[in-house]
Amino acid sequence: MTEPVQNGDNLQQRPSGAAASDLAQTDLAIELTGINKRFGAVHANKDIDLKVRRGTVHGIVGENGAGKSTLMSILYGFYTADSGEIRVNGTPHAITDSRHALALGIGMVHQHFMLVDNFSILENVVLGAEDSALLGPSLDRAKKELTRLAKEYRLDVNPDAIIEDVSVGTQQRVEILKALYRGADVLILDEPTGVLTPAEADDLFRVLRTLRDQGKTIILITHKLREIMAITDYVSVMRQGAMVDTLKTSETNPEQLAELMVGRRVLLRVEKTAAKPGDTFLSVENLVVKDDLGVTRVKDVSFTVRAGEIVGIAGVAGNGQSELLESVSGMRDQASGIVRLKGTPLSLEGDDGAHRARKAGLAHVPEDRQRMGLITAFEEWENAMLGYEDDPAYGKGIILDIPAAQAQARERIKKFDIRPANERLKTANFSGGNQQKIVLAREMERNPDVLIVGQPTRGVDIGAIEFIHNQIIKMRDAGKAILVVSVELDEIRSLADRILVMFDGHIVGEADPATATEGELGLMMAGVTDKKAAAE
Amino acid sequence: MSSAILKPLPRWADVVLLPILNLALAFIVSGLVVLAIGQDPLAALNAIVTGAFGNGYNFGYTLYYSTNFIFTGIAVAVAAHAGLFNIGGNGQAYIAGLGVIAVALPLQFLPWWITFPIAVVAGAAVGGLWGFIPGWLQAKRGSHVVITTIMFNFIAAAIMVYMVVNVLKPAGILAPESAMIAPEGRMPKLGAFIPWFKNTDVNFTLLLALLCLVGAYILIWHTRFGFAMRALGQNPTATRYAGMSNSRIIMIVMTMSGALAGMVAVNQVVGVQYRLVLDYVADAGFVGIAVALMGRNHPIGILLAAVLFGALYQGGNELQYVIPGLSKEMVVVIQALVILFTGAMEGLFRPGLQRVFMTLSPRQKAAAVEANSVKSGS
Structure with missing residues (x-):
């Protein structure tokens, strides 16, 4: 494993640790000193110091594998540290398990919710905290308490609603309520916005602010710098198991944080020249698509993408973008409409539509790489040919030329800097960013005329984001037509040469990323078009 | 939490050590049952082993x-790799007998080496059809193969009774069975070439079985279709994304699965009994599920x-003769215990073994924790 990275190496001068150093002991809800944790040869946490002030939102950022989860697991009692001290409210404790952590007022909201789908919200909150053998009195007491909590922290939920019927955002509230119900004063949230729509994320932030204002302490683990800037008071940066720095959020900026996280300068803004659009490569005409339940999700959509340009589709998740992508790439049958590639209509019907689309020169990086783009139980080289397994390069006849496929996979691993560089490794063991690179390498190396990319950097580390964006722009500059769909408005604005906004299955407007403001785009994403606005 | 960070076992432990442990436990429990009815478990074990391997016979x-x-x-196993649970092996093996007897009787005076391949094709065709129909229903109509293949076992059984009794049974014979195949059309027993196996039912079909194993290995891991099939088994959304036709794969795999099960009919009809009798499959289709599970x-x-x-069946049959106190039903109990545990x-x-392995190897533990932290996304 690598040595601990020196704080100073190739970084700018900055006010080191000034923000946290002048704190009195009593202001601290949590104080970790000299925490070390090794798993065999892996030094997951190296001499970590962390001070979290009471009544603040404290962000912890770092790339995958930086040791954030290990540190929080130690605080929450999942693991015991090899050495170091944990102080809660100034008193040292050896936290042995999560029950102990909870007794000390530390609650955790996991990335993947731990709820019983067919129980009501009330039953889920009480689950594991029933205080009598009969459920009735427990539930009555819990209902009163829940109402009080909901009022105090503005966490409105209907206690009798069934979990599977409520939105993901509400489910997360239930997780927070569960922790509060058990008396948590310190709430740890692990990547809480990964599953939320932007509106739900805003709502979560509002809740977190209320909690903070009522004196609760919040530790937010994330890799999204935007969220750090939006909600936290302090931010600690981890890299390769070490705590790099703790800063006051108001005194830092995303560029500095990214640099601290990655250990080198990172371009957050995409650098590209003006597009030189050529012929129309992809044209979608009057496309109508229904989802699995038969609900029309894409309503009479028409647009074109020309060679040498990136067209971005912006919109809040769930407005038909997924169905649009799946339909154009041949994964989902269209109800009506035509998709043309260089003027020739594509035949996309049937469950091998995607195969014909690929043959015609349309490559697709799907928005959910783990569910669609990869078979995570397969070895890397197998995924490197997924969808192209008919290619003669992988052998003649029915027998696969496995050495040839593996050799090609090795080449791509080198070219796309996929780590670890081992084509025989199970794909599930690659990080999100490297998995995305596997998919990108596969789809881009075919040199397609049209590339469709859904959520290019969802769940991807900052370092890899830069690489992925540059690859997409390289494809554009090579004269390919590129369609990007992303729910990250920033990404669309920086990557696209032309923005289409989708709302409720329609394309409600087109904008020039150079001139359109975030406000204008936001209005369009909410379905407010110029005409409507003018009429009001 | 501790269970979440267990690392998968090394491959050799998963495929060798675990089945051996399971088998040992099955034998220990069986031994206790034997003990409980007042017999000597070691003598019983000895009788089974000797009965199965003791001599050429x-x-x-x-x-x-x-x-x-x-x-x-x-x-x-072939179906399982594509994510399909074919419980219909029994019915497919049974009904394939119709195909085998339909060619074996008319061609009975030709040499066996001509009859044999034709019987194989005919058995595969009919068994394959019996797998294809549930496959088609799954692919095109969404009827789950687990349900339909079970149903098809019953349909096959009913059809076979009708066909044997009303169509194939020659006049004047009382037993429900078809006419005998002439000696020329019968498959030679291995005993004709290897004296050690004299007077036993093992015949040339065993070589066909070994060939099927090699073929299946190549199919699953070395062909394009095998790749698509395994991909479907792991992630049907990804195969749709890749543009492999899921419905096509399902229909082909179920046909192949049915055809393989149908080879039982070749063994029984032209290899052993030389005629079509009722219930000749003797639940081999269901044992196949346990065999595939245990064989990973x-x-x-x-x-x-x-x-x-095979040893349990043969050794179990011998057991009742060697130790009169252990009836045939006792043998079934032992077989059931082996199926239960393996x-x-x-x-x-598995969890216990994983813990042992992780304690023995800190590097594995580290790798497990690292993999886990990557998965949880932080």
Whole structure:
């Protein structure tokens, strides 16, 4: 494993640790000193110091594998540290398990919710905290308490609603309520916005602010710098198991944080020249698509993408973008409409539509790489040919030329800097960013005329984001037509040469990323078009 | 939490150590049952082992049973790789007998080496059809193969009774069975070439079974179709994304699975009984599920598991003669226990074994924790 990275190496001068150093002991809800944790040869946490002030939102950022989860697991009692001290409210404790952590007022909201789908919200909150053998009195007491909590922290939920019927955002509230119900004063949230729509994320932030204002302490683990800037008071940066720095959020900026996280300068803004659009490569005409339940999700959509340009589709998740992508790439049958590639209509019907689309020169990086783009139980080289397994390069006849496929996979691993560089490794063991690179390498190396990319950097580390964006722009500059769909408005604005906004299955407007403001785009994403606005 | 960070076992432990532990437990519990009815478990074990492997005669019969279990086991495994649970091996093996007898009787005066390949094709065709229909229903109509293949077992049984009694039974014979195949059209027993196997039912079909194992290995891991099939088994959304036709794969795999199960009919009809009788499958289709489970859907594992179950069948039959106090039903109990521990409860020892391995190897533990932290996304 690598040595601990020196704080100073190739970084700018900055006010080191000034923000946290002048704190009195009593202001601290949590104080970790000299925490070390090794798993065999892996030094997951190296001499970590962390001070979290009471009544603040404290962000912890770092790339995958930086040791954030290990540190929080130690605080929450999942693991015991090899050495170091944990102080809660100034008193040292050896936290042995999560029950102990909870007794000390530390609650955790996991990335993947731990709820019983067919129980009501009330039953889920009480689950594991029933205080009598009969459920009735427990539930009555819990209902009163829940109402009080909901009022105090503005966490409105209907206690009798069934979990599977409520939105993901509400489910997360239930997780927070569960922790509060058990008396948590310190709430740890692990990547809480990964599953939320932007509106739900805003709502979560509002809740977190209320909690903070009522004196609760919040530790937010994330890799999204935007969220750090939006909600936290302090931010600690981890890299390769070490705590790099703790800063006051108001005194830092995303560029500095990214640099601290990655250990080198990172371009957050995409650098590209003006597009030189050529012929129309992809044209979608009057496309109508229904989802699995038969609900029309894409309503009479028409647009074109020309060679040498990136067209971005912006919109809040769930407005038909997924169905649009799946339909154009041949994964989902269209109800009506035509998709043309260089003027020739594509035949996309049937469950091998995607195969014909690929043959015609349309490559697709799907928005959910783990569910669609990869078979995570397969070895890397197998995924490197997924969808192209008919290619003669992988052998003649029915027998696969496995050495040839593996050799090609090795080449791509080198070219796309996929780590670890081992084509025989199970794909599930690659990080999100490297998995995305596997998919990108596969789809881009075919040199397609049209590339469709859904959520290019969802769940991807900052370092890899830069690489992925540059690859997409390289494809554009090579004269390919590129369609990007992303729910990250920033990404669309920086990557696209032309923005289409989708709302409720329609394309409600087109904008020039150079001139359109975030406000204008936001209005369009909410379905407010110029005409409507003018009429009001 | 501690269970979440267990690392998968090394491959050799998963495919060798675990089944051996399961088997040992099955034998220990069986021994306790034998003890409970007042018999000597070690004597019983000795009787089973000797009964299965003790001499050429016994071993020949073990291999004869194993032949059937290889076919049904590999049939289940091929389907399992595509994520399909074919419980219809019994029905497919049974109804395939119609195809075999339909060519074996008219061609009975030709040499066996002409009849044999034609019988194989005919049995595969009819067994394959019996797999294809549930496959088609799954692919095109969404009817789950687990349900339809069970139903097709019953349909096959009913059809066979009708066909044997009303169509194939020659006039003047009382038993429900078809006419006999002439000696020329019968498959030679291995005993004709290897004296050790003299007077046993193991015949040339065993070689066909071994060939099927090799073929299945190549199909699953070295062909384009095998790649698509495994991809479907792991992630049907990804195969749709890749543009492999899921419905096509399902129909082909179910047909292949049915055809493999149908080879049981070749063994029974032209290899052993020389006529079509009722219920000749003797639940080999269901044993095939246990064989595939225990063999981890791998041809080598299936070969070993099929020999084990063949030995249990043959050794169990001998047991009742050697120890009169142990009835045939007792043998069924032992077989059931083996299926229970090696099949249904095959994961019983896994968590414990994983813990042992992690304690023995800190590097594995580190790797497990690292992999876990990557997965949880932080």
